[in-house]
Amino acid sequence: MSVSRPETTPLGTGTGKLVTPGADGASLGDLDPRAVVRLLAEAGHVVLRGFRPSVEEFSLFVKNHSDRVTLDPARSFHGGDVAQKVDAGTDAVGLHLENGNSPFGPDLTWFLCEKAASHGSQTTVCDGYRVWDAAEEADRAAFAQDITYARRVEEAKWKQFVSHQTGGAKPLEDITFEDFRALVESAPDGRASTTLVQLEDGSAHYTYRTGAAHATLFGERLSWANSVFGPSYNYERPVIAFADGSPLGEELTARMKRLTDRLTEDIEWQDGDVALIDNTRVMHGRRAITDTRRTIYNAQSYVRRDLLASL
Template identity: 35%
Template structure:
């Protein structure tokens, strides 16, 4: 994925997909001398700061609609199901995957297009429980980037479009609870992807002067056992 050098808005990782990771980890092998700080925002703090009107607005499910080229949806299903033959993934395979990943809080469907791509519609919560404590968090992709695919269209379950004015209001609110990570070589940061949104300030150095890696994992549960070891 080419994320360019521009600033990146706050988002949870892979939040426009049915299987976002529970936890993400960053490792800075080579840190930029200026700019390109990773931004992090506590979605629970944002949730607590939402006005009653915004809490009511985002208590309903959020719908994300976008066009996915054939190679994109084939690769995603192949990765999610552990298959190596991505180019052989069929629409039937996609429908099987959709059925298997549908739940009370997540529904999705596709509308096949004539070029092999699909119009993908995903309905998920904009406010969710974090992985460890079960606290409510405003954690989603409303303010996030769109790399290598069509920019998603966001609507609420009642049909209300999430317009620029609402996004601007959310941006200003989230910025109040956003911190910068000024990377040093060797730093590691681990985030609860169901609570902490992340982004990036603009990169102000050549890309060769910055190496930041990300890893992802599933399987975190509420009420984790803590050890003093």
Template identity: 25%
Template sequence: MLTNGGFFKEAKIPQQKTYNGVVFPAVLTPSALESHYNLSVLTAAVKDQKPWLDSLLHRHGAILFRGFNSLTTAPNFNDVVEAFGYEELPYVGGAAPRTSVVGRVFTANESPPDQKIPFHHEMAQVPEYPSKLFFFCEVEPANGGETPIVLSHLVYERMKEKYPDFVEKLEKHGLIYTRVLGEEDDPSSPIGRGWKSTFLTNDKSVAEERAGKLNMKLEWTDDGVKTIMGPIPAVKYDETRQRKIWFNSMVAAYTGWEDARNDPVKAVTFGDGTPLPGHIIYDCLKILEEESIAIPWQKGDVLLIDNLAVLHSRRPFDPPRRILASLCK
């Protein structure tokens, strides 16, 4: 199918799944007529067909742009992100170690390649989170390193069916997330972002003020700070699609927030402070894996995700691999 402008063509790849007649994710490639073009043609097409692209994203939850030969560098990617016109969301309160690259673009989670990053909605553990995220493959992985994605409402439906009492308690009490931050970033940890880069300041009083805006409590220690967030909802209602979504970082925190400072079992509890049942968390992880799809990255790929509809993760990989990201309000 071509859009009315004829620039984008909907494509099929083997990894896609179909739910109620809707493929996940949508895949767009250049039409045959547009196989030779420069970056300005692509950005113009994005601006021209933005309403259609927005409706496609809303319907499918994620769009993979593949085969656009002018997309090779971080500045190219930044230009495409800018063409969509979404407002930028500063990365305040997130856990991942990242480095700013150019414009609105920074590195995706820089944790070691042998580590898996569990499924999560981006920044679901803080009140202000992105509505959309872009990923870009600047250097495709030698092996592995996929970014699996899964539709959030499917996870909610399966968990509700299998563990109704657990989900009821989750909806009633929400979750509390606890994380201990050092002063500086620790690139050996998947949650190694230090408090200075978490709050974008070297000043503790400014960090307190920014944490306060997130309703986050800080407890300072000799060499860092304990952050306590919550209770915060673990299930949200997606108004635009009229369905409940599994919007939390519960599995990510319980199975992955581990380093020299943090014990993952203590990283997340029910909102009333009671511990979570480990066997249910791991069963939820199994459901996430079963429902997910993992598309191997190719150089130049752009993946646009609706953060309210889709959770994402990262598989271990053999370097090199360089995936860049951009967050939007």
């Protein structure tokens, strides 16, 4: 995978992979981005252990694999303009795709564990390929129809998001709702998938339509990967329904919850671990935090297209 010969071994019960520096003691910067992306395409999620990067080194590693880095406007940056500290209380967090309930879902989700918990507090992962393959035929038929997420976003948050996504082209106070609309329409399928309305208080209400099961970054195979069970710690909880307006239904949702619970794996963090997740295939969440010294940073990005082309 690089000149320093890191070692790759299985991680968990699925296709995840663990990468360690090996005898030659590779640094994170020694890893070949093409090999990293090739491994991710196979594994769905990868944990890099023993490299122990600083936040700044982690941020550079993210940039080296990405055409563009995005953000959560409710989080603060650390060590530059890439890493954001994960701050979502201490309760368990349901499985979700990062920004999966909006047209701005990134290709890749990254984590850096600066300080691991002494007990509990694991990040969870669930491979949507495995979910779709194991789902009952009737449930796969139900999710042949798209789903929708609908919710309100405060004015300050959508303006901050527009500012970051457009590289600060305008002062924050000069950003308009039409700038936000243009950004939404520039997202992949944004014009077709998203209805956007400005409310009297300046906030935005959107309805985003997408597949609960869909193709992924690396191929046409269907993955049941979505934010049906996802959190809303910093935002209003979205209303989730089928595209025809009908509710998902308690029985269907409960079956999918049991199935995803059965297929969910834990990332047992160690200090300095880095995790890379295919955000189009693998959902992630969190067990309840039982050790508040745990410190995790998150980044979101769009993979370099030349790396995809090299696969």
